[in-house]
Amino acid sequence: MSKKLLIVSIIIFSFAISFSAVRIKDISEFRGARDNQLFGIGLVTGLNGSGDSGNISSEMLSNMMANLGLETDSKLNSKNTAVVMVFANIPAFYKPGMKLDVTVTAVGDAKSIENGYLIQTPLQGADKRVYAVAQGSVITGGTDVKTSSNQQKKYKISGSIPQGAIVENEIPTQLVNEDTVTINLKNPDLSTASRVSRAINVTFSNKISKAIDASSIKINVPAVFEDDLISFLAMIEDVEVQPDNKAKIIINEKTGSIIFGGNVKVADTTTSYGNFVLSIKNGQVNGSPATIDNVISALKAAGAVPQDLIAIIQNLSAGNFIYADLVVM
Structure with missing residues (x-):
């Protein structure tokens, strides 16, 4: 064209500009309950000569074999492996045994990590603790067909492993602070924050919430819900409000x-x-x-x-x- x-x-x-009423759940998140980023450095093997040309991947492979109790007389020089960065997001409330999607990207000069296999890689949080372990076959996606402009050419040094990481440790989550919970709007707006606070107060027939600023609404947990916080939070999520927008x-x-x-x-x-x-x-x-x-x-x-x-x-x-x-x- x-x-x-x-x-x-x-x-x-x-x-x-005026939107219909939506649930608070769809426009906000509870403070303390959020995704966390995980990362790690690993090794993809089985690349049929398309891996790194340097020595780093060979040294890592030798060290891995040594950790398994296997002794080698010399370094394993091979272009069948590649050093990669491994990334994943872990949502709040994820428990050990649950699985995460993983993104894998080459670090060195590997030409392709397509059809490679990621060796077991610990994934750390910003606090340097290991929260998940990743392993599996790397999928690069895309297509090699060049007859259609609608098909994206393969980008072979970056890939993914769907459900490729297993959670080992739960991210600490603290929702209640001094008998209050706070919700943060995804799109800060003074008018919306005020409407959310009013809608919560009307729903519970009590002034339990107050807008702190354009993004935060603080809510007091009623005494009747002290032993049933989840039910209270679920009720908050279901309150409907009409958000404003610039x-x-x-x-x-x-x-x-x-x-x-x-x-x-x-x-x-x-x-x-x-x-x-x-x-x-x-x-x-x-x-x-x-x-x-x-x-x-x-x-x-x-x-x-x-x-x-x-x-x-x-x-x-x-x-x-x-x-x-x-x-x-």
């Missing part, structure tokens, strides 16, 4: 899309662009409220093509006539 055709076929999405317009010329909130307001102004004159007076455009949705509709009705719309929106934003953040990608 040519660049001109891509611009002409631009897609415009409109969404309302007005925003997103323009992406590469993909041919404009995303905007239908209720984004536009100030009174007169804008001239090419053969188009946009006039907004007393908060009205063509007899309708001056929202970005109605402005674009009026311009399209006058024959404006997508590149005209993009230029006019950018000019309005530059002049501070649009009450929204403009993001150009």
Whole structure:
């Protein structure tokens, strides 16, 4: 598709700024219950000559064999192994025996780790403690077929091992602090934080929560739930609230899309662009409220093509006539 055709076929999405009610569970997390990153350094073997050309992998293999009680007279020089970094995320509340997905990436000059096998590798947290052990066949994904632009070429020095790590130790989790729990909003917003606090108080018919800032809401644990914290937290998660959000317009010329909130307001102004004159007076455009949705509709009705719309929106934003953040990608 040519660049001109891509611009002409631009897609415009409109969404309302006000969202319907959602569960607190879907917009927040309890403080103290979060994912933790794990990492380790390991060795992938079985690479059929596509491994590292240096000595590090050979030294690691020799040391591993020595740890198993096998003595070697000299270093094992082989390009069938590669030193790799191993990564995984461990969610809160994961117990020993549960499994994690693993990402494996080559450290040295290996040409490919495809079809290799990761030898048992301890995975540490930031505190240097081992929380999981990874091992298994490496999958690089992608395709070698070059007949379709929709298929991604294989990137052979990075791969994954689905369910390739076994949890050995649980990450310590502390949800309650002085008889209170705190929830953190995924998208900090003062209005949303206030609404969450009010919704919790209404649900429990008691003022047990208070918004601390734009992201945190502190909740007192009622005495009746002191011995049943999980039920209390589950009830908090199920409380519904209508989140707020900043007005925003997103323009992406590469993909041919404009995303905007239908209720984004536009100030009174007169804008001239090419053969188009946009006039907004007393908060009205063509007899309708001056929202970005109605402005674009009026311009399209006058024959404006997508590149005209993009230029006019950018000019309005530059002049501070649009009450929204403009993001150009």
